[in-house]
Amino acid sequence: MPKDGLHQTMLRVEDAPLLTGRGQFFDDLPTPHGTVHAAILRSPHAHAKITDISTDAARRLAGVHAVLTGEDYASVASPLMVGVKLPIECWPIAQNKVRYVGEPVAVVLADDRYIAEDAVDLIDVSYDTLAPVIDPLKALADDAPVLHDEMGSNLGADRYFSYGDPDGAFAEADHVVEISVRYPRNSCTPIETYGVLTRWDPHTRSYDVLSNFQGPFSIHPVIARALNVPGNRLRLRTPEDSGGSFGIKQGVFPYIALLSACARLTDRPVKWVEDRLEHLTASVSATNRAITLRAAVTAKGRVTALDYDQVEDVGAYLRAPEPATLYRMHGNLCGAYDIANLRVRNRIVMTNKTPTGLNRGFGGPQIYFALERLMQRIAVELGLDPVNVARDNLISSGAFPYRTASGATYDSGDYQNAFDTALKDGRYDALCQKRDAARAQGRLYGIGLTVAVEPSVSNMGYLSTALTPAERAKAGQKNGAQSCATIAIDPVGSITVQIDSVPQGQGHKTVAASIVAERFGLEPGAITVVAAMDTGKDAWSIAAGNYSSRFAAASAGAVRIAAGRLRERIAAIAASQLDARPEDIEFGNGKVFIASNPEAALAFARVASTGHWAPGTLPEGIAAPMRETAIWTAPELTAPTEEDGINSSLCHAFIFDFCGVEIDPVTHEARVDHYVTMHDCGTILHEGMVEGQIRGAFAQAVGAALYEEYAYDDDGAFLAGTLADYPVPTVHEIPDLTILHTCTPSPLTPLGAKGVGEGNCMSTPVCIANAVADALAPASGNVDVTLPLSPARIASYLPDEPAPPEGIAQPRPGPGKGLSGQGEAHVGAAPQEIWDLLMDADQLAAIIPGAHGVKRLSPTHFLADVTLGVGPVKGRYRVQVGLSDLDAPNNATLTGKAGGALGTGEGSGRVTLTPDGSGGTVIGYSYDAAVGGKVASVGGRLLDGAAKIVIGQFFAALGRRAGDAPQPDGIIARMCGWIGGRR
Amino acid sequence: MRRLTATERHPVRFTLNGKPAEGTAHPRMLLSDFLRGVQGATGTHVGCEHGVCGACTVRIDGAMARSCLTFAVQIEGAEIDTVEALAPAPARLSVLQDAFRKHHALQCGFCTPGILMSLDTLLATESQADAERIRDVLSGHLCRCTGYQPIVAAALDAAQTLREETDNA
Amino acid sequence: MKPAAFDYVRCETLDEACEVIAQTGDDARILAGGQSLVAMMNMRLATPAVLVDVMPAPDARKVAAENGTLKIFAAVRQASLLDDPDLTWRNPLLARMLPWVGHPQTRARGTICGSVAHADPSAEIPLALAALDGKVILRRGRKRRSVKATDFFLGMMLTDKADDEMIEAVTFADVQQGTGTGFAEFGRRKGDFAIVACAALVSPMRVRFAVGGVNDTPFVRDWDNLSPQDDAEALNALAWSLDARGDLHATARYRRDLVRHLGAQALKEARSCAV
Structure with missing residues (x-):
C-alpha cells in the first residue's frame, strides 16, 4: 500500500525517454524554416567606454545576415525593468559602455553557428578602458570608480531594520561575539546551457519564444516591457525537458529580450545556444557577499540578539529579480534559533562583475555561512561544546507555529527532536572519538555542525522589503504565490495534467501522476503529465516556475486540489447513476463504486467522460468534469508589515548536519570523512526523489565548499572560464552521505509537504567550513576560513613552510597585480647605445616581438600590429606602445596596451640601464601586466609563461640590435624563433 | 593522401548504430554537431565543447570518446554507437538503462547519454568491473543533479545482472 | 565554441604527413588524438589553416622495443600503450603514470606523441619522457633529428620542434632491473x-x-x-x-x-x- 496514498517508490515516468536518447531538450527541437543562428561578441574588459564598433568586415562575410549592436537593440526595445528604484538603465547589450567581462557588445546572425563565430572575430571594437572595481567593500569607497554615472556611487540601496530590542540586548550581553566573512561567487552550473529560439510576427506585433527559461514568470512582464509589447504578445514556451537549472536558467531572460529584438530587426527566426565559455563567464551566479555579524550572548551561550551588516555584490547591474538574493532569507535571519532581537543593515553594491541571479540555495548559503560560523565561534570563545550552544538556542518544540523576529511564521517543526535523533546511536560520539584519536597522533581532524531552516515557496511580496514602507505604499502591495494546475479529461476518460513548475529534472511529472492516480483510483502510468509551459495556453501566474523549492509544497498541492474537485464531480455523477450518495462513492482499480457495495461499480472512463458524450445527463448543479484548473495560494503569505516584518516563505523545513573532516597531511586536502544530514521536510511525496534532491544539493555544496569559485582578478579579468578552471567535482570528489529524516507535516500546504531541494546548498558549505576550522584549531588557532577551501588555501592557514636552505634566496613577491615579474639581461653594448635604441621608435618596432605594420603616432607613441603566439595559441593584436618617465640613459617606463580576438593586455615595465664596468650594460626590468578577455579566462596557466617569454624575447632582440650575441643564453634565442611563428 | 578543403562539404561514410550511414560535413564540423544536426541523432548532448563534461561521449570503433573533440571527417569508415542504440527494442530498456531508472541514477537526464555510453562500454568489456573501476570511468563525466552515488549503485547492479545473465546463458 | 575553418589532410603514411607539414609549416598542425588541440580549436585559441591527420597511417601506429628503449610512433594512443601487458615489466614508471593521464574517454583517443607535442608542463607524459631519458625524434621531410626530452621542452607549450617538423616518435628508456x-x-x-x-x-x-x-x-x-x-x-x-x-x-x-x-x-x- 503506498504511503499517504502516494506511490513512494514508483519509477519515474520521465526516465525511459531520457535513457534512450528521446529527450526533448531545447536544442533537440526542430527550428522553423529560415532560422538564423546567433553568436555574441562580448566585452574583454571589466570597465570601458566603447568608442567605435566596426562591423563592416563581419557583415561582408558570406552567410552572415546581420550584425547588430546596442544601438540597434535600443531602436526597437527598452531596458530591463528593475524591482528597486534606481536611476540606472539595465540593457541586455552594452550601450556605449561595458561594465563586466562577458557583457554582450554585438550579435551576429548567420546561416550557422560556425559562420556566426567567424564573423564575431571580424568585428573590431575600440575601447577606452576605465579603472574597474571588483571588491564590494572597495566599491563603497569614496574614490572608487563608479559604474553608473547616474548614481554617483556604487551603492544601490542602504536599508536598516530593527526588530525587538537589539540595543537593549547588546547592552545587557555578557559577551559580544563578532565574525566577518566573505561568501564567494559560485554557481550550480547545469550541464545544459541556455537556449533561445524566437520569432517576431510584424502583423500581430507579437513574439513567440521557445527557451529553457525556468521561471519565475514574474520575469515575463519584464521581458514584455523590454520588448515594448503587452504580455499577450509575448508567447513564452519551454521545452518538455530541461538539462538542469538550479536557478541558473532564470538568467536566460536578458537573452530572450536581446535575441527577440534581433528577430524583429531582421524579420527572421533567431536561434542561440549559449556555449560553455559564455555560460561560465556571463550567465548568473550566486551573489558574493561581505557580512559582519555580531551576537549578544549570555554567559551560558544563549544568543539574545543578532546584528547583521551585509554588503551584497550584485555585479554590474541590478537585474530582476535582484536584490532578491539578499531578501529571500529576510524572515529567517535567525535561522533555527529562538532570538527575539535583530538588527540588520543591508547594502547593495555594484561592481564590474557579471550580474547575479538565482542559484540553488538563493541567499541561504550566504546567511548560514555567517550565522553558523558565528555559532561555532561563540562556542570556541566561551569554551562551550558547540552541540550545547546549538541545542540551547534552538526554537523549542512547543513553540510552533513560531513567529521569528523579522516576521516569518515557521509553520511546523520539532527541532530538538530532530537534533537529538541525529546525534543518537553513537554517530556523533564516534566522530568525537575519531577526532581525539587523530589529534593524539598529530593529525588534523575536525567536526563541524550546522542547524538551518530551509525556506520554501517564496512570498512574491518579500522583495518589496527592499523598499521602505513609504515606497511600498506607493508601489502597491505585493504578496502571495499562486500555483496553478490543470487537469483535463478527454472523451475516453483518460487524463492529462498540466503543471506550472517547469521541472528541471526533479521528477515532477511522476509525483503529479501519482497524486492524480491516487485521487481517481487509477494506475499512475495511465496519467499523462505535460511539463512544457506555454504562456499562451496554460494557466500560470508570476509565481510559476522552478524555484524556491515550490513544487512539493505548492504546485503538487494545486494538482491535488484540481484532482479533488474533479473527483467530487465524478463522484456526484456516479452517485446519480448508481443511486447512491456522492460521499459513499469510492475510486479504485479503474472503477467508481459504492464503498459498501463494490459490486455496484462503473468504469471510471465511462463516468469521467460523461461531460463529453452526454452533458444532458449530468446531475443538476454539477459542471462537466472535462477540465479543471486549480489556482492556489496560501493566505499566510502576506505583504510586509509597516514594521518591515515579512513572512518571506510559506514553509520552513529543518536541517541538522554534522561532519568529520580530516586535512590530508600530504596534500592538505580537506577530506570529508563522514557526513550526516538530518531533514524534516514535512510529508515526503516520493522517497527516491527526496533522496535525489538531498544528494544533488549536497554534491553541489561540496563543490562550493571545497572547489568552485567564479574568480576574478583585481583588474576584473574572469579567471574561471572553462570547466578545467571551474572545477565541478567528479564522482571521486563527492563523499558519501548519511541521510536521516523526521517528519512534522506542514499544516499550511495541501499535502503537508515542504521544500527539500535547496537545504544542503545552504547547510553543507558552512558545515564543512566549521569542520575545517575545527581541524585547523590545534595548529592555527581561530581561523577565519574562506570558501572554497582549496588545499592551497588550507595550506596558507597552516604554519609557515620550512625556510629555504642557506644560499637559496626566498623569491621576492611581485607587485601583486595580475602578471608581474622582474629580471635582468646582460648586453655587450653601452647604456647610451641601448638607450638610443629604446628611444628610436622605428628601432623599437623592430624589437617588439612579432610586430608588423608599425604606425608612428608621436616620438614616444606608436601603434603596431603584432602576431603573438605560444605553441598553438596564436593571435593577432593591435598594440599601442608608449615611453615615459625618461631619465637618459638610466631608466625609462614602457607602457603597452594590446587588444585582439583572444583578449586584451595592458602593462607597463620599468627598465634600468646600469654599466657593467666592462663596456656592457646590465638591463634590469620589472613589469606589471594585466590580461583580460578569453585568454585570461580560459588560458590562465599559459599567461605567466607567455609574459616571461615575450619579455625575454624583447631583451634578446634588443641585445641583437645592439650588436650583441643572443642573451642571456641560447634557450631564449631558440624560443624567440617560435614566438610570432617564424624561425 | 586526401585533402579536404575548408570551404566545401565532404561526404562522410560510416556505420551508425550498426547501420550504414552517410552525410556531408565541412572539415571543421564537430562529430557532436554532425550526429545531432546532420544525422538527427539528438540523444548525444553537448555540454562544454572542451572535453571536460563528458555529455557528448559516444563509442568510436568500440572505445568511449568525446564527440566534441573529434571532427566528423575523422570518422570516415568508423563504427559509431550512440545512446539511441543501447535499448534492445524501441519500447524496452537495456539492463544498464533499467538499473539507472531503478536507482534514480538520473534526474535531468542531460549528462546521462554520455555516462551510459561509457558505462555500457565498460561493462561490455570488463564484466567484473568493481566500484573503483566504475568510479574511474565515471570520473570522466560531470553530473550536477544526482551526486553520483546512485549512478555507481546502478552500474554495480547492472554489472551483477549482466554477470548473472551470462552465467545463466 | 566552434573551430575556425581549416583544410583537412588525411595521411596514409608518415611520409605523407611529414611532407605536408614541411610544405605548410607554421599554418599546419598534426592532428593525432586531438584531445588538447581540438579543445583549443573550439575555443579558437588555436586556428591552424591545415590539419594533418596522422592517425590513418599504419606506420604511425608502431610501438617498437629496441636498444633498451620503447619507441612509440606518432599515432599510438595512450589507451593502447596502457593496455600493453609488457609495459608493466618493461617500464613500470610509465605504466604507473599513464593511468593519471586524463580519463579513460580521453586516453582512448589521445596519443603519447600528441601529449609531448602539446608540452603542457603539468602533464604526465612529458614528465615521464624527461624522467626516463626520453628522446623526441623529429622529422623535416626525410631528415630526422633526435632531441633529448630535457632539451625538447622549452616552456609552457613551447618546444624545440620547428614549424616544418613533426614528431615521428618518442623513445622512453627501459627501466633497468633493480631500479x-x-x-x-x-x-x-x-x-x-x-x-x-x-x-x-x-x-x-x-x-x-x-x-x-x-x-x-x-x-x-x-x-x-x-x-x-x-x-x-x-x-x-x-x-x-x-x-x-x-x-x-x-x-x-x-x-x-x-x-x-x-x-x-x-x-x-x-x-x-x-x-
Missing part, C-alpha cells in the same frame, strides 16, 4: 592536470627525481648519493630552487609544499621497490 620507481601526483580533481607531479627512479648508482607542474617545463634532478634521511632536506632545497608561481588553483607556497610532500612519497615508493 625502483615511484610516482605521486596531486590535482584538484581526478583526471585534472597535476598541480604537482613527482616521479622518482632509485638505483644503486643514483637517485633521479623529476617534477612536473612547477616550472614551465618538466624538471629533472639527479643525485649521486641521497640517503633516505637526507630526502627532506634535499627536497626542501629543490622546492625553493624551482620557479614556483601562484595561479587560480594553487599558490607558490603550496606548490613547494607538494614538492616536499609528494616528492617524499615518490622517493619512498621508489626505494621500497629498488634492489
Whole structure:
C-alpha cells in the first residue's frame, strides 16, 4: 500500500525517454524554416567606454545576415525593468559602455553557428578602458570608480531594520561575539546551457519564444516591457525537458529580450545556444557577499540578539529579480534559533562583475555561512561544546507555529527532536572519538555542525522589503504565490495534467501522476503529465516556475486540489447513476463504486467522460468534469508589515548536519570523512526523489565548499572560464552521505509537504567550513576560513613552510597585480647605445616581438600590429606602445596596451640601464601586466609563461640590435624563433 | 593522401548504430554537431565543447570518446554507437538503462547519454568491473543533479545482472 | 565554441604527413588524438589553416622495443600503450603514470606523441619522457633529428620542434632491473592536470627525481648519493630552487609544499621497490 496514498517508490515516468536518447531538450527541437543562428561578441574588459564598433568586415562575410549592436537593440526595445528604484538603465547589450567581462557588445546572425563565430572575430571594437572595481567593500569607497554615472556611487540601496530590542540586548550581553566573512561567487552550473529560439510576427506585433527559461514568470512582464509589447504578445514556451537549472536558467531572460529584438530587426527566426565559455563567464551566479555579524550572548551561550551588516555584490547591474538574493532569507535571519532581537543593515553594491541571479540555495548559503560560523565561534570563545550552544538556542518544540523576529511564521517543526535523533546511536560520539584519536597522533581532524531552516515557496511580496514602507505604499502591495494546475479529461476518460513548475529534472511529472492516480483510483502510468509551459495556453501566474523549492509544497498541492474537485464531480455523477450518495462513492482499480457495495461499480472512463458524450445527463448543479484548473495560494503569505516584518516563505523545513573532516597531511586536502544530514521536510511525496534532491544539493555544496569559485582578478579579468578552471567535482570528489529524516507535516500546504531541494546548498558549505576550522584549531588557532577551501588555501592557514636552505634566496613577491615579474639581461653594448635604441621608435618596432605594420603616432607613441603566439595559441593584436618617465640613459617606463580576438593586455615595465664596468650594460626590468578577455579566462596557466617569454624575447632582440650575441643564453634565442611563428 | 578543403562539404561514410550511414560535413564540423544536426541523432548532448563534461561521449570503433573533440571527417569508415542504440527494442530498456531508472541514477537526464555510453562500454568489456573501476570511468563525466552515488549503485547492479545473465546463458 | 575553418589532410603514411607539414609549416598542425588541440580549436585559441591527420597511417601506429628503449610512433594512443601487458615489466614508471593521464574517454583517443607535442608542463607524459631519458625524434621531410626530452621542452607549450617538423616518435628508456620507481601526483580533481607531479627512479648508482607542474617545463634532478634521511632536506632545497608561481588553483607556497610532500612519497615508493 503506498504511503499517504502516494506511490513512494514508483519509477519515474520521465526516465525511459531520457535513457534512450528521446529527450526533448531545447536544442533537440526542430527550428522553423529560415532560422538564423546567433553568436555574441562580448566585452574583454571589466570597465570601458566603447568608442567605435566596426562591423563592416563581419557583415561582408558570406552567410552572415546581420550584425547588430546596442544601438540597434535600443531602436526597437527598452531596458530591463528593475524591482528597486534606481536611476540606472539595465540593457541586455552594452550601450556605449561595458561594465563586466562577458557583457554582450554585438550579435551576429548567420546561416550557422560556425559562420556566426567567424564573423564575431571580424568585428573590431575600440575601447577606452576605465579603472574597474571588483571588491564590494572597495566599491563603497569614496574614490572608487563608479559604474553608473547616474548614481554617483556604487551603492544601490542602504536599508536598516530593527526588530525587538537589539540595543537593549547588546547592552545587557555578557559577551559580544563578532565574525566577518566573505561568501564567494559560485554557481550550480547545469550541464545544459541556455537556449533561445524566437520569432517576431510584424502583423500581430507579437513574439513567440521557445527557451529553457525556468521561471519565475514574474520575469515575463519584464521581458514584455523590454520588448515594448503587452504580455499577450509575448508567447513564452519551454521545452518538455530541461538539462538542469538550479536557478541558473532564470538568467536566460536578458537573452530572450536581446535575441527577440534581433528577430524583429531582421524579420527572421533567431536561434542561440549559449556555449560553455559564455555560460561560465556571463550567465548568473550566486551573489558574493561581505557580512559582519555580531551576537549578544549570555554567559551560558544563549544568543539574545543578532546584528547583521551585509554588503551584497550584485555585479554590474541590478537585474530582476535582484536584490532578491539578499531578501529571500529576510524572515529567517535567525535561522533555527529562538532570538527575539535583530538588527540588520543591508547594502547593495555594484561592481564590474557579471550580474547575479538565482542559484540553488538563493541567499541561504550566504546567511548560514555567517550565522553558523558565528555559532561555532561563540562556542570556541566561551569554551562551550558547540552541540550545547546549538541545542540551547534552538526554537523549542512547543513553540510552533513560531513567529521569528523579522516576521516569518515557521509553520511546523520539532527541532530538538530532530537534533537529538541525529546525534543518537553513537554517530556523533564516534566522530568525537575519531577526532581525539587523530589529534593524539598529530593529525588534523575536525567536526563541524550546522542547524538551518530551509525556506520554501517564496512570498512574491518579500522583495518589496527592499523598499521602505513609504515606497511600498506607493508601489502597491505585493504578496502571495499562486500555483496553478490543470487537469483535463478527454472523451475516453483518460487524463492529462498540466503543471506550472517547469521541472528541471526533479521528477515532477511522476509525483503529479501519482497524486492524480491516487485521487481517481487509477494506475499512475495511465496519467499523462505535460511539463512544457506555454504562456499562451496554460494557466500560470508570476509565481510559476522552478524555484524556491515550490513544487512539493505548492504546485503538487494545486494538482491535488484540481484532482479533488474533479473527483467530487465524478463522484456526484456516479452517485446519480448508481443511486447512491456522492460521499459513499469510492475510486479504485479503474472503477467508481459504492464503498459498501463494490459490486455496484462503473468504469471510471465511462463516468469521467460523461461531460463529453452526454452533458444532458449530468446531475443538476454539477459542471462537466472535462477540465479543471486549480489556482492556489496560501493566505499566510502576506505583504510586509509597516514594521518591515515579512513572512518571506510559506514553509520552513529543518536541517541538522554534522561532519568529520580530516586535512590530508600530504596534500592538505580537506577530506570529508563522514557526513550526516538530518531533514524534516514535512510529508515526503516520493522517497527516491527526496533522496535525489538531498544528494544533488549536497554534491553541489561540496563543490562550493571545497572547489568552485567564479574568480576574478583585481583588474576584473574572469579567471574561471572553462570547466578545467571551474572545477565541478567528479564522482571521486563527492563523499558519501548519511541521510536521516523526521517528519512534522506542514499544516499550511495541501499535502503537508515542504521544500527539500535547496537545504544542503545552504547547510553543507558552512558545515564543512566549521569542520575545517575545527581541524585547523590545534595548529592555527581561530581561523577565519574562506570558501572554497582549496588545499592551497588550507595550506596558507597552516604554519609557515620550512625556510629555504642557506644560499637559496626566498623569491621576492611581485607587485601583486595580475602578471608581474622582474629580471635582468646582460648586453655587450653601452647604456647610451641601448638607450638610443629604446628611444628610436622605428628601432623599437623592430624589437617588439612579432610586430608588423608599425604606425608612428608621436616620438614616444606608436601603434603596431603584432602576431603573438605560444605553441598553438596564436593571435593577432593591435598594440599601442608608449615611453615615459625618461631619465637618459638610466631608466625609462614602457607602457603597452594590446587588444585582439583572444583578449586584451595592458602593462607597463620599468627598465634600468646600469654599466657593467666592462663596456656592457646590465638591463634590469620589472613589469606589471594585466590580461583580460578569453585568454585570461580560459588560458590562465599559459599567461605567466607567455609574459616571461615575450619579455625575454624583447631583451634578446634588443641585445641583437645592439650588436650583441643572443642573451642571456641560447634557450631564449631558440624560443624567440617560435614566438610570432617564424624561425 | 586526401585533402579536404575548408570551404566545401565532404561526404562522410560510416556505420551508425550498426547501420550504414552517410552525410556531408565541412572539415571543421564537430562529430557532436554532425550526429545531432546532420544525422538527427539528438540523444548525444553537448555540454562544454572542451572535453571536460563528458555529455557528448559516444563509442568510436568500440572505445568511449568525446564527440566534441573529434571532427566528423575523422570518422570516415568508423563504427559509431550512440545512446539511441543501447535499448534492445524501441519500447524496452537495456539492463544498464533499467538499473539507472531503478536507482534514480538520473534526474535531468542531460549528462546521462554520455555516462551510459561509457558505462555500457565498460561493462561490455570488463564484466567484473568493481566500484573503483566504475568510479574511474565515471570520473570522466560531470553530473550536477544526482551526486553520483546512485549512478555507481546502478552500474554495480547492472554489472551483477549482466554477470548473472551470462552465467545463466 | 566552434573551430575556425581549416583544410583537412588525411595521411596514409608518415611520409605523407611529414611532407605536408614541411610544405605548410607554421599554418599546419598534426592532428593525432586531438584531445588538447581540438579543445583549443573550439575555443579558437588555436586556428591552424591545415590539419594533418596522422592517425590513418599504419606506420604511425608502431610501438617498437629496441636498444633498451620503447619507441612509440606518432599515432599510438595512450589507451593502447596502457593496455600493453609488457609495459608493466618493461617500464613500470610509465605504466604507473599513464593511468593519471586524463580519463579513460580521453586516453582512448589521445596519443603519447600528441601529449609531448602539446608540452603542457603539468602533464604526465612529458614528465615521464624527461624522467626516463626520453628522446623526441623529429622529422623535416626525410631528415630526422633526435632531441633529448630535457632539451625538447622549452616552456609552457613551447618546444624545440620547428614549424616544418613533426614528431615521428618518442623513445622512453627501459627501466633497468633493480631500479625502483615511484610516482605521486596531486590535482584538484581526478583526471585534472597535476598541480604537482613527482616521479622518482632509485638505483644503486643514483637517485633521479623529476617534477612536473612547477616550472614551465618538466624538471629533472639527479643525485649521486641521497640517503633516505637526507630526502627532506634535499627536497626542501629543490622546492625553493624551482620557479614556483601562484595561479587560480594553487599558490607558490603550496606548490613547494607538494614538492616536499609528494616528492617524499615518490622517493619512498621508489626505494621500497629498488634492489
